Amino acid sequence: MEWLDPLALARWQFGLTTVYHFLFVPITIGMALSVALFQTAWYRTDKVHYLQLTRFFGNLFLINFAMGVVTGIVQEFQFGMNWSDYSRFVGDIFGAPLAFEGLMAFFFEATFIGLWIFGWDKLPRGLHLATIWLTWVGTVLSAYFILAANAFMQNPVGYEMNAEKGRAELVDIVAVLANPIATNQFPHTILGSIMVAAAIIVSVSAWHLSRNQNLDTMRPALKFGLWALLGSGIMMFISGDSLGLAMVEAQPMKMAAAEALYTTSANASFSVFSIGTPDGSSEIWSVRVPGLLSFLSTHTFTGEVEGINDLQAAYTAAYGPGDYAPLIWVTYWSFRWMIGLGALAAFVAVVGLWMTRGNRNPGKWAWKAATWSWPLPLLAMTLGWIFTEMGRQPWIVFGLLKTEDGVSPGVTGLEVLISLVAFTAIYGVLAVVEAKLFLKAAQKGPAPVEMTKVDGSDEEQPVLVGTVY
Amino acid sequence: MDLAYLWFFIVGFLFIGYFVLDGFDFGVGMSLPFLGKDDTDRRVLINTIGPVWDLNETWVIVAGASLFAAFPEWYATLFSGFYLALLLILLALIVRGVSFEYRHKNPESKWKKWFDGMIIVGSALPALLWGVAFANIVQGVALSENHIYTGGLLPLLNPYALLGGITTLVLFFTHGVVFITLKTEGELKERARKLAIKSGLVTIVVAATFLVWTTIAFGSVLSGAVAVIAALALITAYLLNLRGREGWSFAFMSVTVATAVLSLFLALFPDVMPASNNPAYSLTIENASSSDYTLTVMTWTALIFLPVVMVYQGWTYWVFRKRVTRQSVLAAAH
Numbered sequence A: 001m002e003w004l005d006p007l008a009l010a011r012w013q014f015g016l017t018t019v020y021h022f023l024f025v026p027i028t029i030g031m032a033l034s035v036a037l038f039q040t041a042w043y044r045t046d047k048v049h050y051l052q053l054t055r056f057f058g059n060l061f062l063i064n065f066a067m068g069v070v071t072g073i074v075q076e077f078q079f080g081m082n083w084s085d086y087s088r089f090v091g092d093i094f095g096a097p098l099a100f101e102g103l104m105a106f107f108f109e110a111t112f113i114g115l116w117i118f119g120w121d122k123l124p125r126g127l128h129l130a131t132i133w134l135t136w137v138g139t140v141l142s143a144y145f146i147l148a149a150n151a152f153m154q155n156p157v158g159y160e161m162n163a164e165k166g167r168a169e170l171v172d173i174v175a176v177l178a179n180p181i182a183t184n185q186f187p188h189t190i191l192g193s194i195m196v197a198a199a200i201i202v203s204v205s206a207w208h209l210s211r212n213q214n215l216d217t218m219r220p221a222l223k224f225g226l227w228a229l230l231g232s233g234i235m236m237f238i239s240g241d242s243l244g245l246a247m248v249e250a251q252p253m254k255m256a257a258a259e260a261l262y263t264t265s266a267n268a269s270f271s272v273f274s275i276g277t278p279d280g281s282s283e284i285w286s287v288r289v290p291g292l293l294s295f296l297s298t299h300t301f302t303g304e305v306e307g308i309n310d311l312q313a314a315y316t317a318a319y320g321p322g323d324y325a326p327l328i329w330v331t332y333w334s335f336r337w338m339i340g341l342g343a344l345a346a347f348v349a350v351v352g353l354w355m356t357r358g359n360r361n362p363g364k365w366a367w368k369a370a371t372w373s374w375p376l377p378l379l380a381m382t383l384g385w386i387f388t389e390m391g392r393q394p395w396i397v398f399g400l401l402k403t404e405d406g407v408s409p410g411v412t413g414l415e416v417l418i419s420l421v422a423f424t425a426i427y428g429v430l431a432v433v434e435a436k437l438f439l440k441a442a443q444k445g446p447a448p449v450e451m452t453k454v455d456g457s458d459e460e461q462p463v464l465v466g467t468v469y
Numbered sequence B: 001m002d003l004a005y006l007w008f009f010i011v012g013f014l015f016i017g018y019f020v021l022d023g024f025d026f027g028v029g030m031s032l033p034f035l036g037k038d039d040t041d042r043r044v045l046i047n048t049i050g051p052v053w054d055l056n057e058t059w060v061i062v063a064g065a066s067l068f069a070a071f072p073e074w075y076a077t078l079f080s081g082f083y084l085a086l087l088l089i090l091l092a093l094i095v096r097g098v099s100f101e102y103r104h105k106n107p108e109s110k111w112k113k114w115f116d117g118m119i120i121v122g123s124a125l126p127a128l129l130w131g132v133a134f135a136n137i138v139q140g141v142a143l144s145e146n147h148i149y150t151g152g153l154l155p156l157l158n159p160y161a162l163l164g165g166i167t168t169l170v171l172f173f174t175h176g177v178v179f180i181t182l183k184t185e186g187e188l189k190e191r192a193r194k195l196a197i198k199s200g201l202v203t204i205v206v207a208a209t210f211l212v213w214t215t216i217a218f219g220s221v222l223s224g225a226v227a228v229i230a231a232l233a234l235i236t237a238y239l240l241n242l243r244g245r246e247g248w249s250f251a252f253m254s255v256t257v258a259t260a261v262l263s264l265f266l267a268l269f270p271d272v273m274p275a276s277n278n279p280a281y282s283l284t285i286e287n288a289s290s291s292d293y294t295l296t297v298m299t300w301t302a303l304i305f306l307p308v309v310m311v312y313q314g315w316t317y318w319v320f321r322k323r324v325t326r327q328s329v330l331a332a333a334h
Helices: A006-045 A048-082 A084-118 A125-153 A173-177 A181-211 A213-248 A251-260 A292-298 A308-319 A328-355 A365-374 A375-390 A415-445 B002-035 B037-050 B054-068 B072-080 B084-103 B109-139 B158-182 B185-217 B222-242 B246-268 B293-317 B326-331
Strands: A159-163 A167-170 A270-274 A283-289 A393-397 A450-452 A461-462 B271-273
Touching: A006 A048, A006 A125, A006 A181, A006 A213, A006 A415, A048 A084, A048 A181, A048 A213, A048 A415, A048 B054, A048 B072, A048 B084, A084 A167, A084 A173, A084 B054, A084 B072, A084 B293, A125 A173, A125 A181, A125 A393, A167 B293, A173 B222, A181 A213, A181 A328, A181 A365, A181 A375, A181 A393, A181 A415, A213 A251, A213 A292, A213 A328, A251 A292, A251 A308, A251 A328, A270 A292, A270 A328, A328 A365, A328 A375, A365 A375, A375 B185, A415 B084, A450 B246, B002 B054, B002 B109, B002 B158, B002 B185, B002 B246, B002 B293, B037 B084, B037 B109, B037 B158, B037 B185, B037 B326, B054 B072, B054 B084, B054 B293, B072 B084, B072 B271, B084 B109, B109 B158, B109 B246, B158 B185, B158 B222, B158 B246, B185 B222, B185 B246, B222 B246
Parallel strands: none
Antiparallel strands: A159 A167, A270 A283, A450 A461
């Protein structure tokens, strides 16, 4: 039965669980940094509103963190469960960064986040501040290792084929960790995560400002969010540009598919929007920027960009008959919407900073509009990953192993279907619970800080209580 | 290839770490209906593991990743073969983890009851299924020539494996309840001590049966010797609990879990996943491992970072060494 095809079901499951997991990852990375910065500001200045912001956004951060942790375990198990032939083929290489991630990053994150949550009244202030920074370091290290692992799938380096064992084997760990796809993907991902967190901070503070409440905390939070969004947004474009160059080098097909460029062209244009025939192979109408695709691919407006047809012919010659192009409509639109939504987020930051410059207040409509900033970077990031992973198809490891050859041979379609349904159901329910808790906590606003007199003086200091489940 | 043997024991060590640590988390979770008379009690129980359950659980992620890196064939065969069991474990770990975090977010009793249920199920299911899984590994399963598991779901539910599951279930239960005696005080602590006396007896009987079965059917002299140590440690822990020496009792429970798992790994050695249908198809340390280069890189990383990890995790336990009291829970806002 076609609908019980283990390959298709396993792919859907990987897509679903990964996209879902990755909603929480950027929030965790970006929000941990923001919270660490708020807490540092409090540590340095003793101003209570920074403590309020730390605890307020810290709480939102934790609601997400739990989901990131538990959905992450699925990711690691899934390679073995659904993609066992892939695991056999690349385990010698791919496993190492995962083990590094566990040993160096996950332990770090999981331990210090516990210290941060429960250590408010147990650790000295400076040490407690260090725990949130160390948590953030853990999240960033983890991002690096998993991106290095992913980069091997996009651009295999540092390996040799072992014909006898039928697998790729690691010969150069430095090459794997310094894979240009990884070194370029890393800043792109971290900056994207900062944009995601910044947009959430903007949304939450704009909501409170629209109701003219919690001004002492939400106004500084808004400014922080807008500046962070703008700064990371600008750098995002630079990092995206250099990632694009590395991608053209490693996977020219992906760039061709990003533009649906069928014939190799010099001075290739970039279509901002287009309407094509249903199969996407020819175009009816489009808005184009001349030379832009050439520029993105080669940094000259006249550079030659390889087209899908030529690449298809070259790959057929190299790897035998087969279809070597990804699903063009997916790559084409995800690439555009990624850039468009990211740019829109940065634009929101510019407009927001302008409208709130000095002590100005925009009209209520502007606050309401700003409340909807949060989906922009989050969606852009999701689409970026859909582009990256779908653009790799039909390969699971580019040039070495096709996706269809990586799936578990012993697992039945029914088993995959059961797990797909189970994950979908439980993830769906948890999404609703999470969203409700997040909204409730966000709308409640920062809690006031209880003050107490320091012994033997008139000075006051905040009462710090550790979290209790 | 010698490094592969070292990694067999490093993977074993990581699983021992996981079962010793998350084992008592499971026990605490399962104890809620037995010890949590009111909401404050239940919150005390949950807060005994509050700051550490996440780092404890991380041991399985690291164990899994190390298994992947050091023994890709083993990882691939095991995880795809025990598909539905692992799926249940994953779902259980998901609901357990979020329940710890979300339970206290809403004071309504209906909300809390719901999450209590998920903590209980989310703790009991993995405690049972890890035992089933490991017993099956030791016993051996049907494998094809290409190391693909061919048995399906039902053969995994055989008497020996089910006994293995019940063993880890009651062992972790007692482990967790003894942990509670160490982390609480007053009336709750006393109730936990009494519960551990009852469950400890069951554990001794069940675990002894399982270890004897394992030793006779699948073991070696060495695994048998370690199994004897596990049994003695369990009895010692039981006697110490009788006398109210909760610290030492917990230490010996930890030794019990560690040596019991070690005994399983020794019974497995030098296979990693024996084929019950044809020994020639068995996965062994030699034929399932990664290349020498990969294992060398991994060895250096583990030698440097594992001690560091253990130091900062040990320090964390020291920071949260105080007993959790009803007063401390009630003092916190809602």
